[in-house]
Amino acid sequence: MTTVAAAMSAVLFVAVAGFQAVLALGAPLGEHVLGGRYSGTLPRRMRVFSGIAALILVGAGLIVLARAGILGWPAGANWLLAPATWVIASFLALNTLGNRTSRSRFERTIFAPTTAALAVLCAYVALTGSDSPGPG
Secondary structure, X not given: OHHHHHHHHHHHHHHHHHHXXXXXXXXXXXXXXXXXXXXXXXXXXXXXXXXXXXXXXXXXXXXXXXXXXXXXXOHHHHHHHHHHHHHHHHHXXXXXXXXXXXXXXXXXXXXXXXXXXXXXXXXXXXXXXXOOOOOO
């Protein structure tokens, strides 16, 4: 079950990272993020932040996959996986609250449930994940 939860979270992380990457590349979807503060293409600074967010989301997905034992991880650093996954789950729970209170309908209806699901999946993986270094 841990493997399934991690795989599901990885799919969601990639989807959200993809959306952030599209924003970073200049897609005119600004009204769907940041409380709908910007319409059309995000300003350059916000596009840079979207690019950074995409990278962070991919990294978070990799950490969750490693915690589940799906990806290999250096054995000496394995003790970091559980706390890191809890931090990711906690951040996602807080992010869900922000999305729920957003003025953007897209954030309330799409991102809030997505980040809530990610928070639950990540917490489950943090709780039940593997202490082994992964395959290989």
